[in-house]
Amino acid sequence: METIRLVYPVEGGDLIEAGEASSKMKLTLKKLGLPQDVIRRASICMYEGEINMVIHADGGQAEVEVEPEQIVIRMADTGPGIPDVEQAMQEGYSTAGSTARELGFGAGMGLPNMKRYSDEMIIDTEVGKGTTVTIKIKIPQ
């Protein structure tokens, strides 16, 4: 079966550019004619993941695989890792710095939102090594 692979590098430290990758991905998903709801959920997850990578991990890479049944988004960074995943999953919990907060980020809704809008979310993290968040969104047949 056909699988599309899209790779987007996410620059660290540049909150202004954050959101570029999700925007580009969205355009491609639209051209594929995927259901609007799937596109919306995928781009929200991607956007939140991008912001996370910029704020916490000095960037990383987002990889998107589009298959006929699902979209898999893998966001990998080599940042500090998440010491307590359960805590990080709580709404409102954030370790974002003051710059990010001034720009309106750091509300502690990133990971919870990604969980809410995806069908499956796997967080693979190791303190000091980095984090890979994998999101799956099913395409209704």
Add this chain to the structure above:
Amino acid sequence: MAMRHSVVLDNRRCRGCTSCIKCCPTEAIRVRGRKATILPDRCIDCGSCIRVCPHKAIKSVGDELDVLTRYEYCVALPEPALYGQFHNLDNIDIILNAFLQIGFHKVYEVSKAAEMLSDFERQCIRSGASSVTPQISSSCPTVLRLIRMRFPKLMGHVACTILPMELAAILARREAEQETGLPPEKIGVFAIVPCSSKVTAARVSEGLSHPVLDGAFAIRDIYLRLLSPMKHLENVEPMASSGIIGMGWASCGGESAARLGDRCVSVDGVGNVIRMLEEIEDGRLPEADFLELSACTQGCVGGCFTVENPYAAKMRLKSLMKGQPVSRNRFQFEGKDRDIVRRDKELQYLPTFVLDQDLGAALNKQLRIQELESHLPGLHCGSCGAPSCHAFAEDVILGRASEDDCIFKVRERMRSMAGKEEADDYLPPPFRHPKSEPVKQ
């Protein structure tokens, strides 16, 4: 149904320079055989190409004034953007009176209808009727077409109302029928519009199944005709019938201001509009109640049919508003007649950008597009006639172009056949290897 457009190309003037292909927000232009060609399904009549064409080869055509002779009674519906076009004008009545000298029998200001629409919206806000937020303004036809093409998820956010010029047309025709006793077909109702997209909208409405206008004239064309009668008017009858709110619709922010206190975002310029729609689509602006989106810089005063610089026009319009009442018109229709402001058909999704209706086939095409794009130089030079290497790759896979249309692909092939040192290896300076020719200072 193919879309109808008012943006057309003058083949004699077009030299195939590729300036237009890159400014088009929907990548709707390709250059073929030394001439630009517009992909009709993609054009949203925004006028970007008209502004950028150095040879003035892309135009938009309004109707010819001769059509007035086909009707017994003609009504002019000037859009408020017209008022900002004149130097040293301190009274709108002068413009409105001048219309009666150039073949029109009556004037019905579009700003009057705009005030009624604003009042209707305020009534909806007060009654809590509008449920989806943010609501998106329905007043720019280019934005409506853009949403139908690229942001179908947001179609449900678009306000239910028709264009001010459409409401003006319906009401003006009613009034004219009552005043003259003529049948509606003998009455001609014509808008005086600032942009190509409203000319198109007068022919094919976004929101109404049957067009309510008999035509639309470009401000630019009417402007010259009005100048002389404006100077020689003997007496100026008071005709202006709208206030600050109605006139305010001509510049971006005016429609928002009329909502009195709603949390509004006013965005102008088609690129900014696209970025804003992307954000709204992802729910990134939850606090906004209303979005006013104008494809043209500064709103309708920046339309491609205007004469004056949009900033100057906006300033003049503001000084004309001074001393005017805030609003002179209310929405006072009762019962079924209240629906007069509403669209009678839903906005339809235009899947122009979708590679294939079948997901498997679309994935396959996307895969081939990516594969081809990875072998293209990424210079977006436009030599193939497409706006970018990606658009070119799409064209090839969708059968609109051949791989050999890329000069770099052809060069690669020739090299492999003839060896590196052939004379055909010529490349213009931007594409030469930096070592082969140092830049002369």
